[in-house]
Amino acid sequence: MKAGVIVFPGSNCDRDAYYALRDVLGYEAEYLWHADARDLSDYGLVIVPGGFSYGDYLRPGAIARFARIMDSLREYAARGGLVLGICNGFQILCEAGLLPGALTRNITLKFRCMPVYVRVENADTPFTRRYRQGEVLQLPIAHGDGRYVCDEVTLAQLRANGQIILRYCSPTGELSEAWNPNGSMDFIAGVANAQFNVLGMMPHPERACELLLGSEDGKRLLAVAP
Amino acid sequence: MPKAKVYITLKPGLLDAQGRVLEDALHQLGFERVQQVRVGKYLEIDLAPNGDPREQVEAMCQKLLANPVIEQYRYEVEE
Numbered sequence: 001m002k003a004g005v006i007v008f009p010g011s012n013c014d015r016d017a018y019y020a021l022r023d024v025l026g027y028e029a030e031y032l033w034h035a036d037a038r039d040l041s042d043y044g045l046v047i048v049p050g051g052f053s054y055g056d057y058l059r060p061g062a063i064a065r066f067a068r069i070m071d072s073l074r075e076y077a078a079r080g081g082l083v084l085g086i087c088n089g090f091q092i093l094c095e096a097g098l099l100p101g102a103l104t105r106n107i108t109l110k111f112r113c114m115p116v117y118v119r120v121e122n123a124d125t126p127f128t129r130r131y132r133q134g135e136v137l138q139l140p141i142a143h144g145d146g147r148y149v150c151d152e153v154t155l156a157q158l159r160a161n162g163q164i165i166l167r168y169c170s171p172t173g174e175l176s177e178a179w180n181p182n183g184s185m186d187f188i189a190g191v192a193n194a195q196f197n198v199l200g201m202m203p204h205p206e207r208a209c210e211l212l213l214g215s216e217d218g219k220r221l222l223a224v225a226p
Numbered sequence: 227m228p229k230a231k232v233y234i235t236l237k238p239g240l241l242d243a244q245g246r247v248l249e250d251a252l253h254q255l256g257f258e259r260v261q262q263v264r265v266g267k268y269l270e271i272d273l274a275p276n277g278d279p280r281e282q283v284e285a286m287c288q289k290l291l292a293n294p295v296i297e298q299y300r301y302e303v304e305e
Contacts, residue, residue, distance in 0.1 A: 059293055102295040105243045149296060
């Protein structure tokens with residue numbers, strides 16, 4: 001399977017994603033330069049990686065959404081292609097309108113770089129089908145702007161449609177503000193679009209693909225090949 | 227030369243983490259009458275004199291400068 005990783009000026013998790021896709025999962029991985037329009041139809045997955053695209057100027061993701069590759073990505077997503085936005089990638093997908101809501105400054109104002117626990121809230125998506133419903137994963141986070149917010153109507157829709165894919169939780173799966181690292185609304189760590197082919201998440205599954213790195217709970221999330 | 231002054235603020239009701247920290251800091255400095263602080267952005271934009279500046283600034287705010295999910299904006303244009 002071909003898998004692409006978009007590279008913006010300021011992306012810094014592109015190599016981690018590339019490594020996870022090629023060396024861990026054995027996919028044919030390729031970098032996709034932000035300034036190139038591309039036909040992505042033969043890709044099985046495109047990752048919008050973490051980092052600080054365009055220095056997070058104005059708002060995280062605000063500038064990246066106008067890159068030429070984003071038009072290609074929009075077309076690809078509209079045809080059902082799988083898109084995974086991680087961290088800054090999640091912020092970019094929200095800014096681009098490919099996902100609902102927005103990511104705002106962490107409630108503590110601190111940059112949080114630590115392992116967290118997330119619960120799989122919907123195991124019936126192309127990204128989560130290799131997990132059990134309610135399974136607790138340990139994944140790392142590293143962000144300053146990860147507090148997910150949306151309006152009440154959108155939140156009700158997300159809940160009703162099962163678009164909340166991951167929630168922050170305790171190691172045993174309980175929802176509690178003590179285990180919510182950034183103050184996200186409704187403990188939201190990851191949301192999908194209504195078609196479930198676009199997923200955005202603040203934790204980094206690509207950094208949790210080998211036990212040597214502390215966890216391999218993220219590996220199945222990237223294992224989207226049929 | 228028209229000059230636009232654009233004010234971008236978080237929507238009312240949305241928790242402003244920075245504002246809350248500044249409230250605490252101001253209280254600690256003895257400014258006990260501070261009830262609330264909300265942090266926003268202020269931009270000055272110089273425009274070439276052709277075209278309708280207000281129309282252009284409105285489009286800029288919608289397309290890039292503000293995120294309508296979390297922010298609201300207003301602006302003044304000095305001709």
